[in-house]
Amino acid sequence: MKIGYLGPRATFTDLAVRHLFPREEATPFVTIPECIDSVEEGLCDFTVVPIENALEGSVNITLDYLIHEVPLFIIGEATAPIQQHLMVHPENEGRWQEAELILSHSHALAQCHKFLHREMKGIASERMTSTAAAAQYVQEHPERNIAAIANGLAALEYGLTIVRENIHDYDHNHTRFVVLSKEDQALPPSELVSKGSKTTLVVTLPSDRTGALHQVLSAFSWRNLNLSKIESRPTKTGLGNYFFIIDIEQPMDEVLIPGAMAELEALGCSVKVLGSYPSFKL
Ligand SMILES: O=C(O)C(=O)C[C@]1(C(=O)O)C=C[C@@H](O)C=C1
Numbered sequence: 001m002k003i004g005y006l007g008p009r010a011t012f013t014d015l016a017v018r019h020l021f022p023r024e025e026a027t028p029f030v031t032i033p034e035c036i037d038s039v040e041e042g043l044c045d046f047t048v049v050p051i052e053n054a055l056e057g058s059v060n061i062t063l064d065y066l067i068h069e070v071p072l073f074i075i076g077e078a079t080a081p082i083q084q085h086l087m088v089h090p091e092n093e094g095r096w097q098e099a100e101l102i103l104s105h106s107h108a109l110a111q112c113h114k115f116l117h118r119e120m121k122g123i124a125s126e127r128m129t130s131t132a133a134a135a136q137y138v139q140e141h142p143e144r145n146i147a148a149i150a151n152g153l154a155a156l157e158y159g160l161t162i163v164r165e166n167i168h169d170y171d172h173n174h175t176r177f178v179v180l181s182k183e184d185q186a187l188p189p190s191e192l193v194s195k196g197s198k199t200t201l202v203v204t205l206p207s208d209r210t211g212a213l214h215q216v217l218s219a220f221s222w223r224n225l226n227l228s229k230i231e232s233r234p235t236k237t238g239l240g241n242y243f244f245i246i247d248i249e250q251p252m253d254e255v256l257i258p259g260a261m262a263e264l265e266a267l268g269c270s271v272k273v274l275g276s277y278p279s280f281k282l
Contacts, residue, residue, distance in 0.1 A: 001188065002027065004035045004044035010154040011132040016078050016177040017048050019282045020190060030129050032061050033069070039182055040070045047072075052176040053082070055169065056107045058231055063245060066180070066274070067202060068236065074200055074275030076179035076187035080282040084112050084149050084168040087135060087160040089142040096147055096163045099123055103134035104149035107175075112149055114169040135160055179277075187278060194278035197251035198228065201261070204235065204243040206268035213244075219263040220248065223256045245274070252276035 003021050006013040007028020017026045027044060029035045035047040050059045066072060084104075088096045102109070102116065102125045109116070109125050116125065128134040131150035138148040139158035148160065155162050179187060205212040220227055229247040248257060252273070261271045 001046070002044040004029050004038040004047035006032055006035055006049055006130055008130070008132050008136055010135065010151065010157040011130045012080065012082055012151055012175060013048055013050055013130070013177060014132065015151065015153060016080050016282060019080075019192065020048065020076070020078055020179065020280070021046075021188075022190070030133070032059070033065050036062075036065050036070045036072060036180060039072055039180055042182075045181065046075070047180050048177050049180065050107070050175050051077075051178045052229070053107050053111070054172055054174045056110045058233075059107065060233070062178070063231070063233055067233065067243070067245075072180040072182060073184040074178045074277050075181045075185060076277045076280070077176055077198065078179075078192075078280040078282050079174050079176050082111065082168065082173040082175050083151060083166055084108055084131075084173070085152060085155065085162045086112075086115075086147050086149055086164040086167050087138065087155045087162045088145075088147045089138055090159070090161045091142045092145050093161045093163065095145055099145050099147045101126055101144070101146045102149065103128050103137055103146060105129070105131045105134070108134075108149045111168045111173055115164075115167040119164075132157070184273075184275065192280045192282075195281050196249065196279050197277060198279055199248045199250065199252050199257055199276040200274040201246045201248070202243055202272045202274055203246060203264060204270045207241065209268065212267070212269075215267055216244070216264060216269065219260045219267075220246075223260055225250065225256055225260060 003026040038044040106127045134148035135150040135154035135158040226249040232242040235241040
């Protein structure tokens with residue numbers, strides 16, 4: 001089985017892969033689109049990418065690439081706690097407070113915004129493709145007084161010294177990762193115990209129709225279908241045109257979800273199932 005993930009080694013995504021596929025050798029890719037392409041092109045059977053963070057919201061590149069470019073299925077999801085640390089090259093341990101630059105993934109920088117504002121005021125930050133890519137860059141440039149924000153495994157993997165632990169602004173920092181596949185198939189069995197299932201739909205509303213979103217939500221509510229997330233993203237066809245990504249807190253069944261979908265289609269919406277899959281907590 002070939003698994004791709006947002007690398008390099010020791011990203012948070014890598015940590016999720018180690019739990020979901022403990023016996024598989026996984027392949028790192030530099031960006032989320034590259035991870036998704038690897039499945040489309042048959043280089044990997046599955047890929048694992050982040051889709052949502054509790055502090056920062058959706059990972060838009062994942063949603064947009066899945067909807068507009070490469071339509072894979074979600075076959076599993078895992079939610080993991082996220083702990084961010086500030087780390088430097090051991091040669092710069094004594095002067096980290098005067099660092100010239102802080103590197104990390106954009107989501108990680110945003111998760112530590114209050115810490116950076118309070119304790120690293122005036123120090124520039126720069127986005128990298130992942131937290132581990134930032135740690136790797138710091139390892140390779142001991143001559144520069146720079147710091148990375150990444151996890152504890154990245155500090156070990158790249159030989160960096162953690163100078164401030166747990167710098168994320170809120171305790172309940174969690175990220176949801178999804179397993180994507182070309183086929184709508186079951187996730188290979190593992191020792192993890194699923195905490196329920198979800199079904200994700202993409203709904204495009206008919207344009208300019210009064211109360212359309214209200215009608216969409218009613219189709220779920222009178223059937224008692226609990227929604228855990230509804231998110232709008234631009235269709236990229238013009239200002240004001242959006243589709244909705246809707247997570248329902250139950251697996252696909254034979255009556256309720258198909259009934260809601262048929263009702264939405266009768267209202268002029270287009271509806272697509274992105275996946276019905278087990279949910280894990282790491
Ligand atoms: O950079 C990483 O380590 C990732 O796995 C990406 C990512 C993200 O895209 O949100 C995953 C978890 C954290 O929220 C921060 C970064």
